[in-house]
Amino acid sequence: MEALVVEGGVRLSGEVEISGAKNAVLPIMAASLLTDKECVIHNVPDLRDVRTMVKLLEILGVEVSWNDKTLRIKAGRIKEPLAPYDLVKTMRASVLVLGPLLAREGYAKVSLPGGCAIGERPIDLHIKGLKALSASVDIEEGYVIAKADRMKGATFAFDKVTVTGTENIVMASVMAEGETVLENVAQEPEVWDLITVLKKMGALIEKVEPNSLRIMGVKSLSGFEHKVMPDRIEAATFLITGAMCSEKITIKGAKKEHLVAVLSKLYECGIKITSQENALIVDGADEILPADVETNPYPGFPTDVQAQYMAMMSIAKGTSVITENIFEKRFTHAAELRRMGANIIVDANKAIVRGVKELKGAPVMASDLRASASLVIAALAAKGKSKISRIYHLDRGYENFDGKLKSLGAKIWRIKE
Numbered sequence: 001m002e003a004l005v006v007e008g009g010v011r012l013s014g015e016v017e018i019s020g021a022k023n024a025v026l027p028i029m030a031a032s033l034l035t036d037k038e039c040v041i042h043n044v045p046d047l048r049d050v051r052t053m054v055k056l057l058e059i060l061g062v063e064v065s066w067n068d069k070t071l072r073i074k075a076g077r078i079k080e081p082l083a084p085y086d087l088v089k090t091m092r093a094s095v096l097v098l099g100p101l102l103a104r105e106g107y108a109k110v111s112l113p114g115g116c117a118i119g120e121r122p123i124d125l126h127i128k129g130l131k132a133l134s135a136s137v138d139i140e141e142g143y144v145i146a147k148a149d150r151m152k153g154a155t156f157a158f159d160k161v162t163v164t165g166t167e168n169i170v171m172a173s174v175m176a177e178g179e180t181v182l183e184n185v186a187q188e189p190e191v192w193d194l195i196t197v198l199k200k201m202g203a204l205i206e207k208v209e210p211n212s213l214r215i216m217g218v219k220s221l222s223g224f225e226h227k228v229m230p231d232r233i234e235a236a237t238f239l240i241t242g243a244m245c246s247e248k249i250t251i252k253g254a255k256k257e258h259l260v261a262v263l264s265k266l267y268e269c270g271i272k273i274t275s276q277e278n279a280l281i282v283d284g285a286d287e288i289l290p291a292d293v294e295t296n297p298y299p300g301f302p303t304d305v306q307a308q309y310m311a312m313m314s315i316a317k318g319t320s321v322i323t324e325n326i327f328e329k330r331f332t333h334a335a336e337l338r339r340m341g342a343n344i345i346v347d348a349n350k351a352i353v354r355g356v357k358e359l360k361g362a363p364v365m366a367s368d369l370r371a372s373a374s375l376v377i378a379a380l381a382a383k384g385k386s387k388i389s390r391i392y393h394l395d396r397g398y399e400n401f402d403g404k405l406k407s408l409g410a411k412i413w414r415i416k417e
């Protein structure tokens, strides 16, 4: 396993380029299963999770070629519509092949993903949605087995907002017979990037305000060519990094319209951010003001930025309360930040953070993707040396994060342990 060693206290400066969004490219790759024509995806980030999705597609019998940042995918023939447990357990997003496989083949066998560090992560709403489209769905030996000669359009309301649940059911419905209306759908920009792709393929999808979709089933879909949107969570991660430990950082490719809740919260903390054509510039803050935050579905404050925000509140001038409304166990980074001297009390889904003057470097352990980023940021701001172990979590969702930080002047090394 690899670890990152960080010598904190360096003021970073320079510019970074935001990579393609992990949570957009994964569903878009799954959408290629809906057609036997070639699909071309540009701006693909080189992530562990993308490599896992490539492996899954190849197991399904799909031809995949990946050159530089372009993926060419052709699902000419599905060898076997089976997503095996030993692959799905390494990446929950594998569940995104369920809807497209069922729509394409009329049959899909996908392992239940199992829980992870941030929560139990059920997929009951995915299953309810497929059943609403007249699929038969059973759970056998840890696998979801879905069957449907041709799904039938229906009206279905999600009990809770679910990002991949919305994506799965939209992909299941685009070739169903007749009209589907989905209510209480997720509004994340990544969902819209997928819908843009599906419409390029010939799907008939329209938004019905405020949070519904109307889909008219078509007989078949064509291929597509698409450039993946920039990763707003990576951009938010660099904004917080810049606020905590930089002179000034230019974040190229960041779209401010995807970051409204994050930007308004950072303004509340006294962080100076200016926007340029296709870039955001963040100034290092001498003083960070505390501000409470609650995570919510888009356009609310993203749960995927909560851990990074907690690192920033650890050195704010006062106390803040962080409420995590999406996942039941997404505070594992708090104990690791405490090892660096942070003063954080966790009570159910609330964390009370009393800002300290400065953090001290320490050996810490990453537990999930965004917690890893939070620990790296804290280590950069801390006095002294830190070692962050199990950084394979980081590599799942950040392309060359340590390399980008090094280009900003960070003293950061990757070691084998």
Ligand code: EPZ
Pocket: 022, 023, 026, 092, 093, 119, 120, 121, 122, 123, 124, 125, 126, 127, 160, 161, 162, 163, 164, 165, 303, 304, 326, 327, 328, 369, 370, 397
């Ligand atoms: C997506 O996960 C993202 N992953 C997550 O990003 C992100 O944190 C999450 O959405 C919330 O924004 C991808 O897009 C690949 P949900 P997803 O279904 O779809 C409950 C990262 O760091 N729920 O929107 O799995 C669920 O337990 C990752 O990049 C059900 O109860 O999340 C949670 O409490 C982490 N039943 C809430 O809904 C279901 O059937 C939201 O989960 C589905 C979800």
